[in-house]
Amino acid sequence: MSNYLFRKKPKIFYSSRSLQNRYLKVSYGELHEATNGFSSSNLVGAGSYGSVYRGYLLHFEQSVAVKVLNLEACGASKCFTAECKALEKIKHQNVLNILTYFSESLLHSDEVLESRNLNINLQLRVNIALDVANALDYLHHGSEQAVVHCDIKPSNVLIDDDFVAHLGDFGLARLLNVVMGHASRDQVSSSAIKGTIGYVPPEYGAGVRVSPQGDIYSYGILVLEMLTGKKPTDDMFGEGLTLHKFCMMAIPEGIPEIVDSRLLVPYTREGTGVVMDTNIRECLASFARIGVACSAELPVRRLGIKDVVMELNAIKQKLSF
Incomplete structure (x- = not known):
């Protein structure tokens, strides 16, 4: 990307x-x-x-x-x-x-990241998604005062020469006092939050206070963008069709038809179309399910970040064989 x-x-x-x-x-x-x-x-x-x-x-x-x-x-x-x-x-x-x-x-x-087509590699994208998930797990659960990033999107993810991803830009971040069970002064209403269109969770638009579940939604959109190569604000989305619905409707059989074309290069043969083994198909479908589950409209239906980490590790293990 x-x-x-x-x-x-x-x-x-x-x-x-x-x-x-x-x-x-x-x-x-x-x-x-x-x-x-x-x-x-x-x-x-x-x-x-x-x-x-x-x-x-x-x-x-x-x-x-x-x-x-x-x-x-x-x-x-x-x-x-x-x-x-x-x-x-x-x-x-x-x-x-x-x-x-x-x-x-x-x-x-x-x-x-110079033009080296590294984003063709599915394993690299899974590793990036896992690194960002680990960062969110730490922010949300790594200390007594949880941090909500409030602006998860591709341009806020940086990669080093070992291809380790790092989450940056905490200008909109808010601190939560999870031990006391109430918001700190920094956990303000969503009306004061300026996120990025396409990645902001729907509940923020309804005035719900920022929460870790909001970061999970944005993360889910990020994963789906990594899978499809399409931004949530792409011209194809509108009139009820969103990136979330686009991917959800394709699981599992239609996944090869919606993934970023650069991911298909290693499996494309002239005259025969896409030839992909079952393991890769399953990994792509699992990756899509994670993005869809995280970007569910209702916060209570979103996948927990620890479950995200576990499922991504399972995909990573499959891809290593």
Whole structure:
């Protein structure tokens, strides 16, 4: 998927204690040079509050993503503060962490995934989905104060050179006090949440407060997009047809007809169409079921994140043979 990023491993490592005690010292000039003058060719993505650029810091021998806030945009500073607060105590291999800031924020990052057709590989997509699921499991259940990301989508998933996926951009994240059983001041009503069209769970539109189940819905849409190569806002969807329904109606026999054509390349033979063994068909159908179950309209019907992890591991094991 074109929205994913790629990074080279840093040759210099920093202990968690050193990162807690001080931010890394990086000048504006270094960031300007690292991003080729914030060139459009280095642009990873843009949102309501700013843009993200890829780059390479020579001094630290490390690839980075530079998030530049538009301070003239209403809510930009608040968004950055929320992201810092959400990431303050988060330490997980599939979650990005802030390294430093000075008006703009510097995130652990990756170079843009170049045109190498790596997204043809079903196993790679399953691994990415599993990494994101592990990140969500940690955010929702890894500490006393759960974190709801509120903006799960392809452009917020980064991939390193070992093809390990990392969940980033916590600007809309909210903290939940799961131990006390009530929302903290940061768990505001959905009317104050600006997610991304196509990935926002339907209950948020009805004024329901943000919850881990909302992240599960967005994650389900992400999985279905990875399966089909189609965005939830594709022109083909409308008048009652959604990405969720499109995939649900195809399970199981019609799955080969709806999957991303790049996934079918290894199984396509000239003159004979698609020739796919039973194991691959079952894995594709299972992957589709996960996405459909997670993106159910009612939160109570959505698949739990721990079940998602278990089922993806089962698919991964099948694909390894």
